[in-house]
Amino acid sequence: MPELPKTYDPRTVEPKWYARWIDNRDFEANPKLSKPAFSIVMPPPNITGVLTLGHVLNNAIQDILARRARMQGFEVLWLPGMDHAGIGTQTAVEKFLLRTEKKTRHDLGREEFLRRVLDWQEKHGGIIIEQLKRLGCSCDWSRERYTLDDNYIRAVQKAFVDLYNNGLIYRGRRMINWDPAAQTALSDEEVINKPQKGNLYYVRYEIVEEPGRFLQVATTRPETIMADTAMAFHPNDKRYVDLFGKHAWRPLAREKLPIIADEAIDPEFGTGLLKVTPGHDKLDLEIGERHSLPALDVLTLDGRINCPAVPELNGLDRFEARKRAAELLQERGLLSKTELYANNVGFSERSEVPVEPRLSEQWFLRYPKTKEALAVVRDHLIRFFPAHWEKVYAQWLEKIQDWCISRQVWWGHRIPVWYAKCQSPSSKSQIHVGIDPPVDSENWTQDEDTLDTWFSSWLWAYETMDEETRKKFYPTSVLVTAPDIIFFWVARMIIAGLEFKPGKSERDEDNIPFRDVFFTGLIRDKQGRKMSKSLGNSPDPLELIGKYGADGLRFGLMRIAPSGQDIRFDEKQIEEGRNFATKLWNVARFRQMHGPSDAAPKVDNKKLSIFAVEVLARLNETIEAIEKAYSDYQFNAVAQELYDFVWSDYCDWFVEAAKTEIFSADETKKKSALAVMDLVLSAVVRLLHPFMPHITEELWSRLGFGKGSIQFVLPPGKIALGDGDLANKRRLVSEIYEAVQAGRNLRAEANVPSNKKIGFILRTHEKWFYNELLTIARLLNAEEVRLDRQYEAVAGVPVAVTPLGELFLAIAARDKTAERARLDKEIAKIEAEIRTVDSKLKSESFVERAPAVVVEEHRQRAKDFSAQLTKLKQARAALN
RNA sequence: GCGCGGUUAGCUCAGUGGUAGAGCACUACCUUGACACGGUAGGGGUCAGAGGUUCGAACCCUCUAUCGCGCACCA
Numbered sequence: 001m002p003e004l005p006k007t008y009d010p011r012t013v014e015p016k017w018y019a020r021w022i023d024n025r026d027f028e029a030n031p032k033l034s035k036p037a038f039s040i041v042m043p044p045p046n047i048t049g050v051l052t053l054g055h056v057l058n059n060a061i062q063d064i065l066a067r068r069a070r071m072q073g074f075e076v077l078w079l080p081g082m083d084h085a086g087i088g089t090q091t092a093v094e095k096f097l098l099r100t101e102k103k104t105r106h107d108l109g110r111e112e113f114l115r116r117v118l119d120w121q122e123k124h125g126g127i128i129i130e131q132l133k134r135l136g137c138s139c140d141w142s143r144e145r146y147t148l149d150d151n152y153i154r155a156v157q158k159a160f161v162d163l164y165n166n167g168l169i170y171r172g173r174r175m176i177n178w179d180p181a182a183q184t185a186l187s188d189e190e191v192i193n194k195p196q197k198g199n200l201y202y203v204r205y206e207i208v209e210e211p212g213r214f215l216q217v218a219t220t221r222p223e224t225i226m227a228d229t230a231m232a233f234h235p236n237d238k239r240y241v242d243l244f245g246k247h248a249w250r251p252l253a254r255e256k257l258p259i260i261a262d263e264a265i266d267p268e269f270g271t272g273l274l275k276v277t278p279g280h281d282k283l284d285l286e287i288g289e290r291h292s293l294p295a296l297d298v299l300t301l302d303g304r305i306n307c308p309a310v311p312e313l314n315g316l317d318r319f320e321a322r323k324r325a326a327e328l329l330q331e332r333g334l335l336s337k338t339e340l341y342a343n344n345v346g347f348s349e350r351s352e353v354p355v356e357p358r359l360s361e362q363w364f365l366r367y368p369k370t371k372e373a374l375a376v377v378r379d380h381l382i383r384f385f386p387a388h389w390e391k392v393y394a395q396w397l398e399k400i401q402d403w404c405i406s407r408q409v410w411w412g413h414r415i416p417v418w419y420a421k422c423q424s425p426s427s428k429s430q431i432h433v434g435i436d437p438p439v440d441s442e443n444w445t446q447d448e449d450t451l452d453t454w455f456s457s458w459l460w461a462y463e464t465m466d467e468e469t470r471k472k473f474y475p476t477s478v479l480v481t482a483p484d485i486i487f488f489w490v491a492r493m494i495i496a497g498l499e500f501k502p503g504k505s506e507r508d509e510d511n512i513p514f515r516d517v518f519f520t521g522l523i524r525d526k527q528g529r530k531m532s533k534s535l536g537n538s539p540d541p542l543e544l545i546g547k548y549g550a551d552g553l554r555f556g557l558m559r560i561a562p563s564g565q566d567i568r569f570d571e572k573q574i575e576e577g578r579n580f581a582t583k584l585w586n587v588a589r590f591r592q593m594h595g596p597s598d599a600a601p602k603v604d605n606k607k608l609s610i611f612a613v614e615v616l617a618r619l620n621e622t623i624e625a626i627e628k629a630y631s632d633y634q635f636n637a638v639a640q641e642l643y644d645f646v647w648s649d650y651c652d653w654f655v656e657a658a659k660t661e662i663f664s665a666d667e668t669k670k671k672s673a674l675a676v677m678d679l680v681l682s683a684v685v686r687l688l689h690p691f692m693p694h695i696t697e698e699l700w701s702r703l704g705f706g707k708g709s710i711q712f713v714l715p716p717g718k719i720a721l722g723d724g725d726l727a728n729k730r731r732l733v734s735e736i737y738e739a740v741q742a743g744r745n746l747r748a749e750a751n752v753p754s755n756k757k758i759g760f761i762l763r764t765h766e767k768w769f770y771n772e773l774l775t776i777a778r779l780l781n782a783e784e785v786r787l788d789r790q791y792e793a794v795a796g797v798p799v800a801v802t803p804l805g806e807l808f809l810a811i812a813a814r815d816k817t818a819e820r821a822r823l824d825k826e827i828a829k830i831e832a833e834i835r836t837v838d839s840k841l842k843s844e845s846f847v848e849r850a851p852a853v854v855v856e857e858h859r860q861r862a863k864d865f866s867a868q869l870t871k872l873k874q875a876r877a878a879l880n
Numbered sequence: 881g882c883g884c885g886g887u888u889a890g891c892u893c894a895g896u897g898g899u900a901g902a903g904c905a906c907u908a909c910c911u912u913g914a915c916a917c918g919g920u921a922g923g924g925g926u927c928a929g930a931g932g933u934u935c936g937a938a939c940c941c942u943c944u945a946u947c948g949c950g951c952a953c954c955a
């Protein structure tokens with residue numbers, strides 16, 4: 001067996017193993033096997049996206065779950081894929097065209113533009129898949145899917161057609177969110193409200209029937225005055241009652257406006273008068289419908305004024321026009337005042353421009369199965385982790401509105417609807433809704449629009465699977481996703497599952513898309529800002545992999561990823577992941593230096609050193625803690641448990657203590673210590689494998705723990721330490737370790753260099769640790785630890801009171817002042833402890849009402865402390 | 881306005897009623913026969929504030945402050 005290199009080099013090890021796993025088709029799921037199923041569908045990244053830290057976090061978690069399940073004997077399907085990302089991809093290509101050719105998509109025409117998108121996809125598509133492979137993701141790449149696969153397209157169309165035939169999808173002219181930059185309708189979820197500083201303009205409207213009398217109306221949008229079709233006040237508002245039925249002059253594009261009364265008006269706001277603009281405001285449209293007012297549209301699709309009647313404004317951009325309109329009114333004496341005003345404005349999530357409420361003919365979905373969707377989460381057929389997202393989910397479903405699913409975008413799933421070219425108004429067949437075009441297609445034109453990208457992704461959990469796969473792997477075991485798409489995707493997938501029933505029965509539990517949902521946190525930068533391209537604060541994960549290895553990145557990130565909390569990213573933490581990998585590597589290397597490992601180490605409980613008992617007991621505790629953490633999706637806790645066990649319990653304590661046996665001439669003892677190391681190392685690499693797949697596979701192979709891959713080996717179970725004396729042995733070890741720490745502290749306080757071997761004297765009547773003196777000496781870096789029951793130290797020789805006895809440094813007396821100060825500090829510490837414990841014990845209510853165990857614990861502590869204090873005081877008195 | 885989450889060491893964060901923790905950073909010593917991407921020791925916290933429940937509160941309850949998120953309102 002070749003010796004391990006001195007440092008671990010992930011750059012050669014990681015790609016080597018990944019290639020081997022792929023060659024062996026280790027990640028491919030076989031639905032024919034009888035092993036229990038475990039499945040995850042990957043939230044499909046955008047086809048032209050590149051890997052971000054968010055993806056790393058999300059996919060590392062999925063990989064951990066998939067790899068752990070594989071080890072546990074599940075048949076695992078982790079199904080990867082990509083999303084066509086309608087608006088996103090189209091916008092990227094449009095920007096590119098404008099920059100390189102100074103052309104818009106309209107210049108090219110639909111067909112040519114789509115060809116260009118495909119070129120773009122050819123060039124930039126799928127990069128992220130290669131990056132995920134570099135991360136070590138164990139996806140079944142043979143099943144990679146795309147939301148524009150032929151089958152998938154048909155499935156999306158079928159969903160549309162079925163919903164249409166069930167009366168759930170309809171076409172209607174309604175107020176929608178219009179994105180003037182992308183020039184498409186958006187769903188409510190794609191609009192983000194942001195507080196904005198603006199002005200409240202007080203505009204004067206003259207009363208037609210009473211020339212010279214003016215009404216004041218407060219508005220934030222004077223540029224839409226030309227679309228006013230009424231003035232309105234609250235019917236109980238006495239100020240305006242006499243005006244009911246009269247008219248006001250519209251100040252721009254002068255027209256007579258009826259003055260009406262409507263309950264929707266808030267008399268407290270502004271002047272209590274509302275200019276009713278049904279074409280540009282949702283509330284106004286409702287008022288307009290109640291009073292049969294016309295809805296005028298004075299904006300173009302790209303957000304300019306379309307009103308030839310006011311040439312000063314016509315053609316101006318909406319924000320330009322707002323200023324100009326205010327000036328015009330000012331010039332005409334119709335603007336009485338302007339106030340600074342903060343209100344919320346809806347922005348397009350994608351284009352980051354304010355959306356325009358707009359009356360438009362679009363396709364809508366009346367959500368089905370909303371009650372059932374609420375129930376499956378409320379009744380925990382689907383469990384959310386962390387659970388508080390259940391409430392957010394429920395609130396969304398309770399207030400749900402119809403979903404505007406059509407987009408004026410070319411890249412995507414074309415709406416499967418055709419309109420007859422020559423319509424005979426009475427004919428019912430002027431619309432054709434179907435997966436296939438009408439037979440006489442030359443007489444029909446297909447709807448120009450495409451479907452909201454989420455209308456395709458909501459089928460992702462099962463339309464990515466064929467019949468056989470679905471039978472085995474649907475519903476999926478768990479979905480791992482970021483909470484910002486809980487409405488966009490998670491909720492809609494649940495609805496789709498319940499509505500389309502892809503499961504093996506009609507029952508909800510067979511049709512829900514997943515059983516658990518784990519919501520990750522969002523990764524922020526060190527200042528707490530969201531990572532974004534424009535801020536440039538998002539590190540390139542590939543660069544991090546280059547510096548720290550994929551395993552280092554994964555482990556470092558997982559250790560700081562608290563469940564459901566946002567994560568503040570700091571590269572230091574990835575460095576720690578890398579350092580941990582190196583630590584593991586080196587402690588394995590240490591084992592390997594002492595001969596070949598035993599794949600099936602046998603340990604005899606009776607022959608184990610007490611230090612071995614301790615480390616194995618800690619391993620058992622760690623295994624238990626890890627299992628609990630996994631069941632709650634507490635990945636950071638799993639990582640932390642492993643980190644602490646490996647670094648502290650195993651490396652710092654056990655390996656150091658075991659060196660006594662490893663370097664001893666006693667072959668039996670040496671073998672026993674090496675067997676314990678094999679036991680621990682073999683367990684540790686298996687426990688770590690889901691987090692750090694490459695290095696653990698390398699060590700598994702190098703140390704020869706098994707012939708095959710570590711991927712399919714059962715995780716370690718707890719080791720039987722059925723020794724009735726276990727607790728006692730563990731107590732002895734902790735007393736030894738405590739004494740060692742006290743002794744090391746003595747050395748340091750006395751300025752003895754770390755590498756200098758020095759003598760210790762232990763004054764004690766205890767005998768039980770005689771056999772461990774060599775180990776104690778090694779841990780203290782002592783040349784010897786001499787036992788002396790009667791030892792009388794010269795005043796000023798440093799001493800520590802330990803559970804084993806009083807431990808003296810075998811050096812000449814120190815400067816008495818320094819030693820006094822040191823002891824005084826120790827005494828003060830102990831006295832403080834005693835005060836705390838005593839005050840509790842003196843309290844009658846504590847002694848009476850606290851559990852007996854707790855009281856007894858406190859009594860024991862008080863006893864120990866005062867014994868320690870007595871000895872410290874004696875040492876202190878000797879210095880006087 | 882409603883709802884959710886956070887506030888613990890200089891920093892990033894663990895900690896579900898009984899002795900306040902880790903890593904980083906800092907200080908000192910150390911290249912000791914796995915590891916300087918390392919070892920040993922040390923300093924550093926009235927657990928945001930106030931009140932309550934309890935024998936006992938970082939932890940449970942109420943209120944306040946503050947930061948973040950979601951929803952609603954938005955003339």
